[in-house]
Amino acid sequence: MARRDWRKLDETDVRVRPGKGTRPRSKLRPAHADATTAMVTGVDRGRWTCAVERDPGRVVTAMRARELGRTPVVVGDTVGLVGDVTGRTDTLARIVRVDERASVLRRTADDTDPYERVVVANAERLLIVTALADPQPRTGFIDRCLVACYAGGLEPVLCLTKADLADPAELLARYADLDVPAVVTSTDLDPAEIAELLRGRVSALVGHSGVGKSTLINRILPDAHLATGVVSGVGKGRHTSVAAVALPLPDGGWVVDTPGVRSFGLAHITPDDIVGSFPEFAEVAEECRAGCGHLGPPDDPECALDDVVTSDDGSSGRLASLRRLLLSKAGTEQ
Numbered sequence: 578m579a580r581r582d583w584r585k586l587d588e589t590d591v592r593v594r595p596g597k598g599t600r601p602r603s604k605l606r607p608a609h610a611d612a613t614t615a616m617v618t619g620v621d622r623g624r625w626t627c628a629v630e631r632d633p634g635r636v637v638t639a640m641r642a643r644e645l646g647r648t649p650v651v652v653g654d655t656v657g658l659v660g661d662v663t664g665r666t667d668t669l670a671r672i673v674r675v676d677e678r679a680s681v682l683r684r685t686a687d688d689t690d691p692y693e694r695v696v697v698a699n700a701e702r703l704l705i706v707t708a709l710a711d712p713q714p715r716t717g718f719i720d721r722c723l724v725a726c727y728a729g730g731l732e733p734v735l736c737l738t739k740a741d742l743a744d745p746a747e748l749l750a751r752y753a754d755l756d757v758p759a760v761v762t763s764t765d766l767d768p769a770e771i772a773e774l775l776r777g778r779v780s781a782l783v784g785h786s787g788v789g790k791s792t793l794i795n796r797i798l799p800d801a802h803l804a805t806g807v808v809s810g811v812g813k814g815r816h817t818s819v820a821a822v823a824l825p826l827p828d829g830g831w832v833v834d835t836p837g838v839r840s841f842g843l844a845h846i847t848p849d850d851i852v853g854s855f856p857e858f859a860e861v862a863e864e865c866r867a868g869c870g871h872l873g874p875p876d877d878p879e880c881a882l883d884d885v886v887t888s889d890d891g892s893s894g895r896l897a898s899l900r901r902l903l904l905s906k907a908g909t910e911q
């Protein structure tokens with residue numbers, strides 16, 4: 578239950594149906610029944626780049642129809658387009674519908690923007706790109722990426738780069754209890770495993786500067802420069818530091834690069850949102866008192882999660898890892 582509750586989290590969520598008190602239910606709706614479905618691949622200053630029928634070869638620039646008001650439209654959103662959807666130069670389609678999101682990745686509020694915002698919608702996976710050395714892995718960052726995934730409905734994957742510089746064993750061990758899938762890579766290893774992981778689906782990528790994210794993308798997408806160039810015709814400028822962009826993969830699927838996204842919108846996430854992603858704990862957590870932080874003694878001495886832990890079936894390690902994530906939500910390390 579908790580896992581799907583991210584929809585209520587803030588005002589930037591898409592209103593699938595207009596609520597009472599807003600505009601009257603649009604009479605235009607039936608007229609838009611023939612709207613063309615597209616995926617948003619880039620956003621910049623009131624213009625959205627969309628792939629019609631998710632076809633990377635059919636790119637259209639669109640504006641948001643007035644009737645949508647300020648409904649946020651982000652990379653990965655599935656939208657309905659009307660108007661000129663040919664994509665010819667100087668044409669502009671209109672976005673008249675934003676479909677309900679299957680997942681959300683939020684970035685945190687920052688100095689220039691006091692609101693948490695969804696940066697990527699509908700990504701199935703989040704690749705947490707971390708160098709094994711140079712720069713040193715930051716486990717606080719990884720932990721908060723995991724929290725963002727569990728709360729937003731994405732499957733996390735650890736992508737450990739620069740395996741030629743350091744052994745991944747210690748880092749892998751830290752996440753073993755959480756069953757987070759991991760791939761280990763370096764420039765002297767074949768990127769086929771990662772390409773396979775990404776093929777046919779929408780995956781978002783996050784990572785600090787210098788971890789080798791661009792190197793990785795360029796190896797999987799030899800023409801990424803070209804693809805980036807196409808979108809940056811729209812996406813150049815001061816907003817690019819946090820603007821996500823979806824790049825099409827050669828064998829189908831999309832990689833969403835999230836430059837500048839260094840921390841995640843976790844402020845409204847409750848412990849229950851996170852626990853909800855852990856099947857063996859979610860049900861028991863309902864027996865806890867309302868507002869239990871599920872941290873166990875001394876903070877939550879009566880937390881029911883402790884009852885799940887029996888002898889040595891691995892549950893104690895998993896609970897310890899889950900509790901580490903619960904604690905990390907409040908962390909500030911980036």
Ligand SMILES: Nc1nc2c(ncn2[C@@H]2O[C@H](COP(=O)(O)OP(=O)(O)OP(=O)(O)O)[C@@H](O)[C@H]2O)c(=O)[nH]1
Nearest residue numbers: 738739740741763764785786787788789790791792
């Ligand atoms: N030793 C080693 N170095 C690597 C590997 N992958 C990338 N690098 C180096 O790490 C540095 C950073 O790589 P980038 O791909 O630019 O990193 P990034 O994450 O895109 O960083 P920004 O562009 O700043 O966001 C470069 O000097 C790369 O050559 C690797 O597998 N092994």
Ligand SMILES: [Zn+2]
Nearest residue numbers: 865869871880
């Ligand atoms: Zn509890």
